[in-house]
Amino acid sequence: MLESLEIRECGKSDLKAVGSLHLEAFGHGEGTEVAALVDDLLNDPTSHPILSLCAQHHGETIGHVLYSSVVVEGNHPGTPARILAPLGVIPHAQGQGVGGRLIHVGLDRLRGEGVGLVFVLGHPAYYSRSGFEPAGLLGLDAPYTLPREAQGAWMVRELNPGYLGKVRGRVRCGDALMHPRHWRE
Numbered sequence: 001m002l003e004s005l006e007i008r009e010c011g012k013s014d015l016k017a018v019g020s021l022h023l024e025a026f027g028h029g030e031g032t033e034v035a036a037l038v039d040d041l042l043n044d045p046t047s048h049p050i051l052s053l054c055a056q057h058h059g060e061t062i063g064h065v066l067y068s069s070v071v072v073e074g075n076h077p078g079t080p081a082r083i084l085a086p087l088g089v090i091p092h093a094q095g096q097g098v099g100g101r102l103i104h105v106g107l108d109r110l111r112g113e114g115v116g117l118v119f120v121l122g123h124p125a126y127y128s129r130s131g132f133e134p135a136g137l138l139g140l141d142a143p144y145t146l147p148r149e150a151q152g153a154w155m156v157r158e159l160n161p162g163y164l165g166k167v168r169g170r171v172r173c174g175d176a177l178m179h180p181r182h183w184r185e
């Protein structure tokens, strides 16, 4: 764990550093798409409310996570829900708990705001460490039908009791995340 790691809400002045860190974290092909996604989400009213958190270490922005608003179209309209995307940590700082802290600080904040469910499409072995579990088995479908081998990557975390097992339906993200290119796993 890095000492003196600060997790704070990102502002407009952080955008350049956030874009560069995603380029490094994801590599220059996928990283360009991820950096563009961050801009698109921030400028997309249908993705708000948004929580955008930066990890700062000795003045350097070394990690970033974004949680944007989603709707569960199903039996309980109005369920407060978010999706975690993207998450990136600069390569030289990986494996030191930065990603985990960004996830946990974000989930704590959202829990306090009364959010019930948080979704993610990501590596199951990584996100299960933070309490995410396969969402499809719980009747919570991804915006697009995923190939069978990617279905375990669609996951959910309950933040406040009374949602899992009760809320069922298909998740619709804000417009910025609804493009099919974001759903290739």
Ligand SMILES: CC(C)(COP(=O)(O)OP(=O)(O)OC[C@H]1O[C@@H](n2cnc3c(N)ncnc32)[C@H](O)[C@@H]1OP(=O)(O)O)[C@@H](O)C(=O)NCCC(=O)NCCS
Binding pocket: 025, 026, 087, 088, 089, 090, 093, 094, 095, 096, 097, 098, 099, 100, 101, 121, 122, 123, 125, 126
């Ligand atoms: C995935 C990522 C955000 C993790 O951030 P991090 O700060 O390195 O993660 P943490 O330090 O909190 O956790 C590290 C642990 O997670 C494990 N881990 C990292 N990526 C993993 C993956 N894809 N699948 C399974 N485990 C993974 C590490 O092996 C390490 O395990 P250990 O604690 O037993 O040594 C970071 O590696 C990254 O930015 N990767 C490139 C972009 C990316 O893939 N983003 C996520 C998209 S879903």
